[in-house]
Each structure stands twice: as structure tokens, then as C-alpha cells.
Amino acid sequence: MMTIRQRLLLLLLPALAILMLLGGLADYWIAVATTRNAYDQALASAALAAAASMRSDDGKLQVSAAQRAALTRGPDAEGSTLYSITGPAGELIAGAAQLPAAAASGSARSDSVTFRDADFQGLKLRVASLRSRSDAGPLTITVAETLQRRASTQRVMLLGKLLVDFAELDVTLLLIWIGVSFGLRPLARLREQVEEQSASTLQRFNVAEAPGELRPLILALNHLLELRHDAALSQRRFVADAAHQMRTPVTGLLAQLELLLQAPAAVAVKSELTTINRGVQQLAHTANQLLALARAEPVSAVGEGFKAVALRPLVEHLVERNIDRAVTAGLDLGADAQTAQVIGDAWLLEDLLGNLVDNALKYTPAGGRVTVRCGTEQAHPFLEVEDDGPGIAESERLRVRERFYRLPGSPGTGCGLGLAIVDEISRAHRAVFSIGVPAIGGGTRMRIRFPPAT
Ligand SMILES: Nc1ncnc2c1ncn2[C@@H]1O[C@H](COP(=O)(O)OP(=O)(O)OP(=O)(O)O)[C@@H](O)[C@H]1O
Ligand SMILES: [Mg+2]
Structure with missing residues (x-):
């Protein structure tokens, strides 16, 4: 079964992947368009500057030496620029002869720059052409540059954008994860409350503190x-x-x-x-x-109507009540009672101890010893009945608490409810009922450990 987080991821991941793809395409388009515009602008400025620097020496049109130096760099160097200026009849006035013009002569408007992509000596070029007028007639000024610089700027832009997108995606996923975990906390709390419920003590869940959805x-x-x-x-x-x-x-x-x-x-x-x-x-x-x-079996809230109960008088009373029966059965019944107090129901606790003492007397053979104890150990009050009888095998210690279960071949008459009653009363007191073996030798040690008295 998938968790809510897994379901959400399964739903979100394809959507986020598509978004990333679309974002990547948009990034690519923006990088290409931005660099082309910027570099075209620079090319156009170079063409305009060249036109402005034209001088007529002895009736011959010339580009200034400084401008020529700025325009002419080798075609192999990265980011190289080339230029050509052709006269009215298409004659080369300055620059590289074969440089392809951006627009066929006559088709471009005068004084406006046109652009095109072209192949020149095995290089891919971006070409800007400007139709200009001079004393000697119309001129075409063509400035071209290779595409490497544009490509590397595009790469850097694209890479930067994609890295930012990835970082954003990671942060978004993390925030979603944290948000979902935070949002699921009331559910986890509810689960804890449900788990804490025991069959016999069903308590209503608090609606007031729960979020609206729950x-x-x-x-x-x-x-x-x-x-x-x-x-x-x-x-x-x-x-x-x-x-x-x-x-x-x-x-x-x-x-x-x-x-x-x-x-x-x-x-x-x-x-x-x-x-x-x-x-x-x-x-x-x-x-x-x-x-x-x-x-x-408590049907209302656990602990309702509970009062302080002293354990010592309870133990002494139980031993006194059973002393004749113990003597008749040839058993040594004794008490080791320290002062201790629990919050509980005296009648229920008497039922509990009565059943434990009854079992010890019933199942311990003549000549045995039964001791009933109470006291406080590490702040926990306890009740204990110990005998040196046959004991209960470890594998049976859970089953004997079931209703109507008796160990096969159990002597005496019984209906198998005694330890179920003990278990139920212990739970009503939030106490722990354990079945073990006495510290010295065999037999049975039944112990009820109560929560610390406050
Ligand atoms: N002190 C003990 N020593 C040995 N076996 C025990 C002891 N206490 C309980 N048992 C075993 O656990 C089984 C369950 O005990 P439980 O008190 O629930 O039922 P029961 O004594 O048979 O009947 P009931 O108590 O209802 O009269 C008993 O049948 C017995 O076999
Ligand atoms: Mg019993």
C-alpha cells in the first residue's frame, strides 16, 4: 500500500518533468533570441560606425585606418569580424572582397541595416549590411562575424538558467515534502490515539483540536x-x-x-x-x-471513581480470609506487606488479589508455601503472589489470561476466568500484570505493577 507522500510524488513527478521540459525549451528560446538581438545590435553599430568614418581622399572613398583596424581581424580567431565596402557598381572599396551581402542590392532600404546568416570560406557567419549614400553615390557596407561567440554566450545563459531551474525544482520538492509531512502530522497523532485505545477503554477523540479536514x-x-x-x-x-x-x-x-x-x-x-x-x-x-x-470491564473512562487504596490492609485481609483454607490444604500461607498505596477501586483490587491467592492455594500441592506481598519498588507500587507449586510454562503464560482457558489437566474445579479477571482489573488500573517464576526455585510469581503514585 502506497503512502500519501508516495502517491503525491507519483502524481507530481510527471507534471514537474513536463514543466521542466517546457521551461527548458523556453530557456533555450530566450537565450537564442536575447543573444541574437544583442550581437546583431553590435554588428549594426559596427556597420554604422564604418559608414560614419568614410572619408573621400582625392575623390576616392576610404575607411579610416582606426576603423579598419577595429573591423578587420583574422577570420579564424574566435569572435572575428570581417567587413567589406562596395561602391555603386559593386566594386570593392575596402575589406574582404567575397563577403556576401545581407540583401541583394536594391532590395534593401537605404540607411537601414539588414541581417542574414551566410557561409563564407567554410565559416558560418552572421552578416549585417547597410546601404548608405556618399558623394560618389550609394555604398554597401557589410560587416560579418562568426557565430562562436554567440554560441558560447547562449550556452552559458542556457546552462545558468537550467541550473537555476533545477535548484528551484529541488527546493520546490523539498518544500512540498516538508509541507505534506507537516500537514500529515494530525493524522499521525490520530493514529497514535487510536493505537492507545484498548478494547475495554474506548475514549472519544478530541474534535476541537483537529484540523477541519480531519x-x-x-x-x-x-x-x-x-x-x-x-x-x-x-x-x-x-x-x-x-x-x-x-x-x-x-x-x-x-x-x-x-x-x-x-x-x-x-x-x-x-x-x-x-x-x-x-x-x-x-x-x-x-x-x-x-x-x-x-x-x-471499565465501560466509562479509565480511572473514573478511583480513590486512594492502601495495599497493606488489603493483603492482610486476604491472607486472614484464606488462612483456614491454607491450613486445611497443608499450605504455609504468609504475608510480606509493606506500606503502599495506589489510586484504584478497592473492590476490584480485592477481586484481583482474591483470584491470585485462590489460584496459588488451588494449584500448589500440600506442603507448599504461598506468600502474598505488597510494597513499592522504584516508585511503582506492586502486588505479588508467589508460590512454589508446578508453575506455568512460558509458552502458556499469555494463554492462561484468556477467558475460559485452563491448562490441560489442571486440578480442581475452575472455569478459567480468574486470570482474565486479573488482567482486566490490571488494565483498568493502568497496571502491568506479569507471570513469572520466583527468584528462588520454581513455582509461580504473579505480579501487578502499578503506575507510580503521584
Ligand atoms: N499459581 C498457579 N500455579 C500453577 N498454575 C496456575 C496458577 N494460576 C493459574 N494457573 C493455571 O492457569 C489456568 C488459568 O487460571 P484461571 O485462574 O484463569 O482459571 P481457573 O483457576 O482454572 O478458574 P477460575 O479462576 O475461574 O476458577 C489455570 O487453569 C491453571 O492451570
Ligand atoms: Mg483461578
Whole structure:
């Protein structure tokens, strides 16, 4: 796909090439016409000067010696001039005998200079002829010069003009390039803004600062975002409503199952009831996770309604809440909480940490150790859950964040939404969620790095 600059060049270059060609032709014509006029003028002046310097000595017409010297230079030298003066009967009075006259005798007006090109002794000449009168009758004064000087002056003029034209063309192209780049800057800015958008946080583009040409595009994009926003909102509402609708009957079911399990019954029935109970618990868990995910997706601007949240009490609360479960699972659950604070949503952050702790407790075999940390590192507040369990292969660390994805053979019941929720909540807080390995030995280290607290 061609860029706008390339398209413009493709369009401009042939047009500029034609312009250059026409300009070159015009330059050539101007150089030829200007030099011919100037040099013809000089020739005419020489003829007139010769006529003025004619003297009649002893009834014989003569050109003054100084004028003769000025007019006669060898025909081989560059810029050489030749002359001839012929009398009424065509007899040579002075100068080169064979010099061709510019006009046939009688055809030219008297006292006016006529010009022509002629060949003389193998040389190309420009000839100026003047018909003049003297006491002895009409005279023809012919002055000629070779064309070298004219040609070299034309060459210099033409070359100079062409060089100027080329320089102008280069500067024009450069200015066009700079102008187009400058003009395209708002587009580049818009592209950056589009790239910065994340699927869950769609923000309108600023129309006020955009140049007029881009406004319709930005308005159309904003309209599209509006539609996308509405669709996201209704999808989120649907998921939340469905999960909520599910939760009420499922909670009722669980309570009834609890009662049934306590009542005396045949072993087979008890076993069936236990299986049903497990299934319903799984259903309740999925409904809860779906609700948490719907809550996590920000539909309005990121950070709206966020407040300062202290991480340390959050960590301590989560550890306390899970301590019994850890003891039952034979795990050593501990906290390493430093004072740290982020700008965020306390409920969402609790969902996030709850899921990380739940995973660590669920996937670490008995005898293992789970540590929940918070603090500030290089001005970035962080939350971290570390375990010495089986770990997650590097190739799977992106996929496990996908919705409903569980590693094949994962123990326990789960619906594969926990890390998707963590990912979503991290993004809502402009935090970076990374999955790694603890510094000492194997296991999993889940870390949320928040932007520096301001
Ligand atoms: N601490 C961990 N150690 C080892 N594997 C883990 C750990 N945390 C997550 N995983 C793997 O990543 C997968 C995805 O985790 P996620 O929390 O998204 O889903 P889940 O735990 O299976 O279900 P849910 O959290 O919705 O109940 C899990 O199935 C598990 O295989
Ligand atoms: Mg989980």
C-alpha cells in the first residue's frame, strides 16, 4: 500500500518533468533570441560606425585606418569580424572582397541595416549590411562575424538558467515534502490515539483540536466508538444480569443440598447428592466469576471513581480470609506487606488479589508455601503472589489470561476466568500484570505493577 507522500510524488513527478521540459525549451528560446538581438545590435553599430568614418581622399572613398583596424581581424580567431565596402557598381572599396551581402542590392532600404546568416570560406557567419549614400553615390557596407561567440554566450545563459531551474525544482520538492509531512502530522497523532485505545477503554477523540479536514473522520470514528461503547455496555449488562439471575436460585439450591446432605439417607443417594452439590458449587463459582469479570470491564473512562487504596490492609485481609483454607490444604500461607498505596477501586483490587491467592492455594500441592506481598519498588507500587507449586510454562503464560482457558489437566474445579479477571482489573488500573517464576526455585510469581503514585 502506497503512502500519501508516495502517491503525491507519483502524481507530481510527471507534471514537474513536463514543466521542466517546457521551461527548458523556453530557456533555450530566450537565450537564442536575447543573444541574437544583442550581437546583431553590435554588428549594426559596427556597420554604422564604418559608414560614419568614410572619408573621400582625392575623390576616392576610404575607411579610416582606426576603423579598419577595429573591423578587420583574422577570420579564424574566435569572435572575428570581417567587413567589406562596395561602391555603386559593386566594386570593392575596402575589406574582404567575397563577403556576401545581407540583401541583394536594391532590395534593401537605404540607411537601414539588414541581417542574414551566410557561409563564407567554410565559416558560418552572421552578416549585417547597410546601404548608405556618399558623394560618389550609394555604398554597401557589410560587416560579418562568426557565430562562436554567440554560441558560447547562449550556452552559458542556457546552462545558468537550467541550473537555476533545477535548484528551484529541488527546493520546490523539498518544500512540498516538508509541507505534506507537516500537514500529515494530525493524522499521525490520530493514529497514535487510536493505537492507545484498548478494547475495554474506548475514549472519544478530541474534535476541537483537529484540523477541519480531519473533523468529519474524527466525528465518524467517535460515532463508531459510541456504538462500540453501547454494545460493550449492553453485553456487560447482559453478562452481569445473567450471572445475577443464576446466583439467586443456585444459592437456594446449595442451601437445600446442604440440608439434604445432613439428613440420613442411603449411601448411594448421599454419593449422588455430593456429586450434585459439587456441580452446583461449580455453577455458583462460575456465576460469581462472570459477575466479577463484568464488574472489571471499565465501560466509562479509565480511572473514573478511583480513590486512594492502601495495599497493606488489603493483603492482610486476604491472607486472614484464606488462612483456614491454607491450613486445611497443608499450605504455609504468609504475608510480606509493606506500606503502599495506589489510586484504584478497592473492590476490584480485592477481586484481583482474591483470584491470585485462590489460584496459588488451588494449584500448589500440600506442603507448599504461598506468600502474598505488597510494597513499592522504584516508585511503582506492586502486588505479588508467589508460590512454589508446578508453575506455568512460558509458552502458556499469555494463554492462561484468556477467558475460559485452563491448562490441560489442571486440578480442581475452575472455569478459567480468574486470570482474565486479573488482567482486566490490571488494565483498568493502568497496571502491568506479569507471570513469572520466583527468584528462588520454581513455582509461580504473579505480579501487578502499578503506575507510580503521584
Ligand atoms: N499459581 C498457579 N500455579 C500453577 N498454575 C496456575 C496458577 N494460576 C493459574 N494457573 C493455571 O492457569 C489456568 C488459568 O487460571 P484461571 O485462574 O484463569 O482459571 P481457573 O483457576 O482454572 O478458574 P477460575 O479462576 O475461574 O476458577 C489455570 O487453569 C491453571 O492451570
Ligand atoms: Mg483461578
